[in-house]
Amino acid sequence: MSAIVGLAIHTCGPALGLALCDVKGEICHQSWPLGRDLSTQLHSILMEFIAPHRWQDVAFLAVAMGPGGFTGTRVGVVTARTLAQQLEIPLFGVSSLAAIAQRALADQTPGAADIAVEMQAQRGQLYTAIYRPTPNGLAVVQSEQVRSPEDWEAALNAHPHPLARAAAGDDLAATVVQVLELAQGGWARGDRPDWSTVLPYYGQHPVDR
Structure with a gap:
């Protein structure tokens, strides 16, 4: 087939x-x-x-x-x-952030942690999202948001589950x-x-x- x-x-x-x-x-x-x-x-x-x-x-x-x-x-x-x-x-x-999270999955044990993704935005801000690997693909834990770096770090520190971080590259x-x-x-x-x-x-x- x-x-x-x-x-x-x-x-x-x-x-x-x-x-x-x-x-x-x-x-x-x-x-x-x-x-x-x-x-x-x-x-x-x-x-x-x-x-x-x-x-x-x-x-x-x-x-x-x-x-x-x-x-x-x-x-x-x-x-x-x-x-x-x-x-x-x-x-x-x-x-775009989900694609980055999907690539990050190759570097971690499946299901070991949620994946926090960030990408540089304009004016010193960040595009951010958090995903959870599941048998049916990536589930959105926190949808795409524009945050300041300080707000993003606070959100990550408050997240109740283990996190793996992934950032957009060149x-x-x-x-x-x-x-x-x-x-x-x-x-x-x-x-x-x-x-x-x-x-x-x-x-x-x-x-x-």
Whole structure:
């Protein structure tokens, strides 16, 4: 039996990340440091990346929906929504922070601790969230919030369960693999989310003061 072909897109950082699960069940991934060229190059890179598969072969899409850079996040989510609508396939929206937590799972004993994730935001703030590993994937203990570093440390000190900490690095696009993994888990559980349910999460408005 052939594997389900899934495609994940991550544009929340300065680089583009793509991951594909092919018919053999193998995951390939790549990143491109596009910066401001993201919007002009994304579609052509997508076409090259999925080859030799056709768009009709793709069973589901997944996209990192933020938090992250405002323009990149918007471009990625809009592109994924458009493709899923045109192809009439499910679209999984995955938090950038959840993808970081999923990657951190590889470095700890399953179920040993909740995972506290942080990512640098604007104006000295942090994007934060806490997740709990379960047999059915990551459960949200504290959803994405923008906090000051002091508030975040206070929240961690007050957390009633053991914590493992994970922080976003410079290789944010590489966590597109975990975006795909989390979507694959949802697909296996029978989730078939409609494209219209996936919206970008910015956390902060770029002109807030």
